Structure formats: C-alpha cells, structure tokens
Amino acid sequence: MTQPTYDSLKVGDEIPTLTTPSVSRHTLALYCGASGDHNPIHVDLDFAKKSGLDDVIAHGMLSAGYLAQMLTNWVPQSALRSFNNRFTAMTQIGDTVSCSGKIVEKFEKDDEKFVRLELYTNTPQAQTIAAEAVVVLA
Numbered sequence: 001m002t003q004p005t006y007d008s009l010k011v012g013d014e015i016p017t018l019t020t021p022s023v024s025r026h027t028l029a030l031y032c033g034a035s036g037d038h039n040p041i042h043v044d045l046d047f048a049k050k051s052g053l054d055d056v057i058a059h060g061m062l063s064a065g066y067l068a069q070m071l072t073n074w075v076p077q078s079a080l081r082s083f084n085n086r087f088t089a090m091t092q093i094g095d096t097v098s099c100s101g102k103i104v105e106k107f108e109k110d111d112e113k114f115v116r117l118e119l120y121t122n123t124p125q126a127q128t129i130a131a132e133a134v135v136v137l138a
Contacts, residue, residue, distance in 0.1 A: 003075055006113035006137040011103055015117065018070035018099040023058050023091060031062050058091035063121045063129050070099040071119070075135050081114065085131035095123035101133070112136050 021027075025043075032038050037059055040047035048056045064085050071080065091097060098121065105116040119131040 003079075004137060006106065006115070009103055009106065009115060009137070011106060014100065014102045015070070015074045018066060018073065020066055020097045020099075023062075023093060023095050023097065025056070025093060027062075028056065028058060028093075031059055035059065035061065037061070055093050058093075058095070060087040060091075060129070063091055063097050064131070066097050067099050067101075067119050067121055067129060067131055070101065071117075071133055071135070075137070079135045079137065081134045081136055083131065083133045085119075085129050087128065088130055089123075089126035089128045091121075091123050091128050092125070095125070097128070098122045113138070 028042050032043055039059075041051060041053070042056050042059055045056060048054075067085065068083065071083070099119070100122070101117045101119040103115050104118050107114050107116070114134055114136050117133045117135070119129075119133055120127055121129040121131075
C-alpha cells in the first residue's frame with residue numbers, strides 16, 4: 001500500500017472505495033459472535049417481524065466496521081485521529097454495502113498535517129451511515 005501524502009491530496013479528492021459481498025444471515029451470525037452483540041433484531045426472524053420489520057437487519061456497527069476497513073486500506077490505523085458516524089438507515093439481508101469518502105478539509109495544527117474526510121455507506125436502497133474522520137499524514 002502506498003500511503004498518500006498531505007501534499008499529494010487536495011480537497012474534493014475521493015479515497016478508494018470498498019464494496020462488500022451481500023450481507024447474509026451467516027455474515028450476521030459471524031458478526032454477533034465477534035462483537036458480542038446478540039440483539040435479536042439481528043438474528044431472530046420472529047422477533048424482527050414482531051418489531052414491524054420484514055426480516056432481520058444488519059448491525060449498524062457492521063457497516064461502520066466496513067467504513068473503518070475502507071479507511072485503513074487507505075492509511076495505516078496509526079494515522080487515524082478521529083472517527084464519528086451517524087446511522088441514517090437500515091441495512092437489509094442481501095444488501096451490498098458500498099463505502100466511499102472524500103477529503104473535505106486540509107489543515108495543519110501543532111506541526112502536524114491533517115485531512116478531514118466525509119465518509120458514507122450506501123446500500124441499493126439508501127445511504128445508511130454518514131461519517132467523518134480525521135487522519136494525520138506526512
């Protein structure tokens with residue numbers, strides 16, 4: 001991986017995207033085990049239907065993890081200074097999650113160079129996460 005440099009980037013540049021395979025029940029089961037989040041809305045069809053849904057939904061933090069994966073495919077984890085996200089819609093069984101981001105600000109502080117990014121996850125139906133990250137670059 002060639003790490004981007006501060007001087008090589010400009011506001012408006014997009015970072016490399018990440019698109020996941022379709023979210024399956026198996027994906028959710030694995031995530032439940034890895035995260036410890038066994039909320040029945042994610043694994044129990046009867047519970048999901050009683051809650052007014054047609055099927056179980058993916059964990060929001062699963063999609064946030066995909067965003068973090070996209071970001072750390074671009075820069076090392078040690079470059080990450082902040083990462084905040086807001087869930088905006090649900091990810092359904094069978095959805096692919098498309099992650100994207102762009103640079104919205106470049107700034108310097110305390111002799112370090114930073115870029116601020118807007119990040120998003122989208123499914124075929126909706127934007128599911130709006131996020132922001134700040135990374136430090138050489």
